[in-house]
Amino acid sequence: MVNGLPAVTALLPALLLAVTGLALLLVDTIRPDARSNTSMAVVGAVGSLAALAATVWLTASGGVSPDGGAVLLFADTVKVDTLALFFTAIFASVTALVLVAAHDYFHDHANPAAFYSLVTFAATGMALLAVANSLAVVFVALEMVSLPSYVLVAYLKQDRGSVEAGMKYFLVGALSSAVFLFGISLVYAATGSLILADIASASIDGLAGVLGVGVVMMIGGVAFKTASVPFHFWAPEAYEGAPAPVSAFLSSASKAAGFVVAFRVFTEAFPLEMAVSANVDWMLSFAVLAAVTMTLGNFAAAVQEEVKRMLAYSSIGHAGYALIGVAALTVDGPANGTVMGAAMAHLLVYGFMNTGAFLFVAMAERWGVGRTFADYAGLWRRAPVASVAMAVFMFSLAGLPPFAGFFSKYFLFQAAIDNGFLWLAGLGAINSVVSLYYYSRVVKALFLDDPESPSALDAIDVRPTALYAAVVFAAVATVLLLPGFGPVIETAEAAASALF
Amino acid sequence: MGTAPAQLFPEFITDTLGLDSVIGDVAASLVAAFVVGNIILAFTGVAGPWAKRKITAAFTDRIAVDRIGPYGLLIIPAAAVQLLAKELIIPEGVDRPSWDIAPILLPASALLGFSVIPMGQLGPINLHLADPEVGFALVFAFASIASVSLVMAGYASNNKYSLLGGLRAVAQNLAYEIPLIVTAMSVVIFAGTLQMSGVVGAQTETLVTIAGVSIPSWYAFVNPFAFVLFLTANMAEIGRNPFDIPEAPTEIVAGYQTEYSSAYFVLFYLGEFVHIFLGGAILAVTFLGGASGPGPESIGFIWFVVKIWGFFLFTQWARAALPRVRIDQLIEIGWKGMLVLSFANLVLTAVIVGVIA
């Protein structure tokens, strides 16, 4: 344990987030006059950064090491290991970015308090999800992520788009979580336990069929959270209709949360051998999902006219890439750890670049320029820094070498190939080429095109400082992750390898 | 946990009659239930209204019913027959099934509440139908079904007063359910069980002995604060003054029962009384040591009845003495006052128990 500290210390990040959420409520209680916007943004950002710091500290201090050094708490229902910390880092950083950005986005909103606290509570749920070692905790945490998200998407109560998005998100979400829950119940029926390890070791006497159905249903639940086929169709609506910071939050953090479930639950509760023996071959289903998802996402994104919607589809595509991490697994395959680790690293990088991209959209919405590519034309004349940042995000998302996105993608594909999934990697590569097309459209619009009317950009009168800060920080992170990729990928790989 | 609970009523029957099969159990239970049910109805349906009129009259210095029978005791059966024989007027646009179910649900749920209440012994018979592990939670569950029936009635009878009444009933029940249960929880902390017999048994121990008179550890004595809270919440729960806004005859003309007449009205009326007495029973069991009292256990039922009537008296006094609260006051008292107080009480109790135990 972390040099003799009580075991609960391992939960520090989650606790910090939770406390932050409550603190936000208190702040708003003390100063409910909506002017507390700034103070709440500060509190929230500080809290999430503290959580991030705690995560990094825990990881660095090696208190929780992947090799058996994982901390088990609360009768094994909670397991803090490097995997958990890694994902918690993603959640915390994305949360910080979103909160900071929200300060400007909701500058004139009547009551931003709910927003901040909801985001932090959702982040808490994610952190909990990352450490969940029991299906019960998984489900509870999952709901704890979903419920605030529903509200967040529909946060602009007067905006029909937002409300509709929230409605659709909620419908699909409720349905999928019910399916997920029933899947859990079937698994419980078959194995008689909710602790992942016990499920793995349980003897399935004649109930293998039940187990199989349960696993399939759970895949459905995961598919929803990760916005991948077949539960993907909420994503474009939700991301487009929701306030842009929320879209950023959902498409980065919430997606990663879905993946942490996939990574941990499926590898620990239904180990590969068991999956093959009980022929509950979830790897195969994930492989198919990954293939369909990335293709659908990318090709749909290519035909979009609105930047936000394009980003939404592209995030579906990226879900497809990350799914490779659970798809390209074989029984004692040489690169199991590598491929999953690469997927994790990709999620981390993606967390920054995608959040940044959506936050740029948020800035555009704040400025009141339109939503389509054409409306972005020539933005760089008015906002060079932000535009450069956006270019960084786009190229990185497309996986161009100078940026971190390239590494994470490359290693993902390489590991998949090492594991014998040449076709998946190939498909991924093709999709990346496709994606380059529509990502570069944004850059083209920003830098090369001229605004259709010289007065088109006069709307840009404000300089949303906080939004700028968030975007620029995300860009810097995206770039710095290139030289700093070593520790990231190695941590991720170690964490993932511990699962096999 | 106090003394072991006496033999339950149905078991008593089965043993005396030597029945031993599921059929026998069912039959015995039915008999027991019928007996208990009738006893309760006799109290509530007959004595209740009569006493109500008498008490109110006494408070307001009037002469109440005295024509029919001694002290006008027979007025109630007469009124019942008369009401049953009245025409049932069904207004247009009522939501039929729920409009019919509501009047059944109210008395049934209230009656059901008694199933787990240990009503003490009457001679050899222990008037206690069932004693499940979760009886304590169960009784509250049964008691709160009533509000469903109220909102059904309010919504079904196509009438604005009724709608308001139903909604108010719900709002009020919601507002006071929590304080009620949380306060009851402090009792559970004392008792350490949810079994009714356990709760009652735990109150038989002697708390203190003053001048040779040993005062039992009724929770009313142990924790008067909780008792007051519970009493208040209970009043609201059963919708009596000052919390009778669901009916509020002077504002919304009897609220949810405006459109009811004939047998249906009788049922509502009856149900309310049963509900009052159930509230009394709960109070008695939870805070007043159930059927315990001076004298042999075999007359426990007497004590129980006394306690219930004491509560009934209290409600009638409140009805005569206290003004009705407004809906907003009601909500605010409930959520801002009672809730906080009840949680404070819970924590307090926990600490005290932790210290003394």
Next chain:
Amino acid sequence: MTALASSIPPSWYLLLASAIFCIGLFGVLTRRSALYFLMSVELMMNAANINFVAFALYYGDLTGQVFALFVIALAAAEVAIGIGIILVLYRNFGTTDVTVPAEMRW
């Protein structure tokens, strides 16, 4: 109680739960009103609860029952939020028919 309940083979519980789940699913797929949708989802969740409780009994551990408690709580929260969203939906679109709002193309 235990004697009574455990005399029923577990597969019956499974069948019951699955049946209820399918009913809920059917409701989800056919109903157009958001409220019915909500109810159907609740039905599905309760089907899961049946499984949990039943098999908690079958395996003789409390995990399932406790989890069922949690599920109830979560379901309640979900309904609360759902109704909230339906409320704003109604305010904006004047209906609770989930097929009506189509500001954005699918």
Next chain:
Amino acid sequence: MSDWIAIGALAAVGLLIPIGMMTVSALLRPSVPETGKSTTYESGETPTGGTRIRFNIQYYMVALLFVVFDIETVLLFPWAVIYRPAVQAGVPMADLLWPMLAFVGILAVGLVWAWRSGAISWARSPRATSRKTTEDLN
């Protein structure tokens, strides 16, 4: 024997009695339908408008709060039951208290916030509606 049989029996009785009374009255009572009678009562006026109307959102607020706290009590009951035996079994009181305190504390924050933002004051405050769903996180 099972307690539930007895309870069921009482339920049966409790249902039978009202139904019996209904049937009795159905046998006894006359039926003279008449349009005047069948209008709903509205202080003697002819009723205006229907009753299937949208009523005050505040009821929803309250219901929401209730859901939160009701579930909380459900989750607290087990704790309350084991509390005293655990204390007598020698478990230090703090270990038993802090989970409940934390749990209640979180809800308390939520309540205070809802209180402050007007969710539970009957007079409808503009901020109230948008604040309704936050407490459900606990």
Next chain:
Amino acid sequence: MAAAFVGALTVFLAPDEWAGRLAFAISLIPFVGSLYLWSGFEAGGNALLGGEIAYATQIEWLEVGGRTVSWFVGLDGISLPLFVLTTFLVPLAILSAWTPVDTRQSQFYGLMLFMEANLLGVFAALDFFLWFVFWEAVLVPMYFLIGIWGGPRRKYAAIKFFVYTNAASLLMFIGFMSLVFALGDSVSSFALPEIAQAIAAGDLSAWFGIPADRIAMVAFLAMFLGFAVKVPIVPFHTWLPDAHVQAPTPASVLLAGVLLKMGTYALLRFNFTMLPEQASMLAVPIAAIAVISVIYGAMLALAQKDLKRIVAYSSVSSMGYVILGLIVFTEYGIGGATFQMVAHGLISGLMFMAVGVIYNATHTRMVGDMAGMADRMPVTVGILVAGAFGYMGLPLMAGFAGEFFIFVGSLSAPALPYAPVFTALAMFGIVIVAGYLLSAMQSTLFGPFELETDYDVGPAAFHDVAPLAVLLVAIIVLGVAPDIFFEMIRDAALPVVEGVTIDG
């Protein structure tokens, strides 16, 4: 070397007004640095083939799937000249940008320096990943330079450039990766020397059922195509004129001066050094392509009216020389090719700059429009003409030395059949070059001044002419004393040659 990188990168991060001067000043730092490196340079052999590497620094970067990627940079005889060339050209290019670039200067110079940093990286990197990152990172600023400061059809040009080169590098990337995978576990990193030596040691093994030699061939083709686009060689050259014509002068200077060399440099490094057998197998077609691009480029240049296009096409043709020089696999051929890279870098840079200067004065590039410039801008025109001569390969000019070496090499090429034929054809190319350049000069610059403008066209500013002069001097110096580079180039080139002669 570190100094060079840091200097360039920091400027990129701190661009601002009076950026021009600042950028120039800072760009001198890497130049000085590189000169220092040059002076201290004493490494023999080819970095990839076990020769010693100057200023090698290797830092573990990250480790994935059992292969390490590391920050591994170093110089050898082949890369150093180009390294110096880059650092030499950039300041001049920046100087030449003072006049034409008037909008958003800070970003402009920032991008220039950023590009310089990446170019240096390309030439110095000895780890495939590092190299690839730099390689791609060069494209981005170029894309913006063309796309934002370019001419009227800049969007089209920029996107064409971007798409072409990206597709190419993807192809190349796949090719190389297939090599790496085929090497399997015999290599534990992406360091080029290790890979090269592993290949030389014949560690290529079948992969996914594809026999090793076929993989090697596929990889060779893929990489060759990839680089060919970059060079560019004839079928893939179409992006070049557009890019050049549309690009602002400084950008096209770097484009012609350095970016094209990246292609040939990579060809030499990867294809010919790593896969000599395949290279020698394909010698004839490659040589053919080289010659074709010589002739064809020259022909096209002959047909052009736009001075910039002329220079652009001519650089296509002279790149053909380089390829030819490379493929013949002789000490002189490869050496000469490398030398020619440098020379052409200087010369084409000079040409573009001069054209740019004239254009700034006259706002036309059309041959004929600007007749009689000679008496208006004597110095500039003089230098332009001199540069043209250099292009034609006049003795005592760098161009001459390069081409001479190449021909010497190719005439005596053991590995290449029909070497004389190709050589002859290529030489014929020179004639055409001479032809069109002379005609262009003739019809353009001399004769009476006809262009009527509402402003007077006078001599160019000093900071415009100065770089031209400097370049000219450099060219002549190289022409007079080629050995300053050639020596080290040769002993870096030798192992390559041996590589092929051994198994050839």
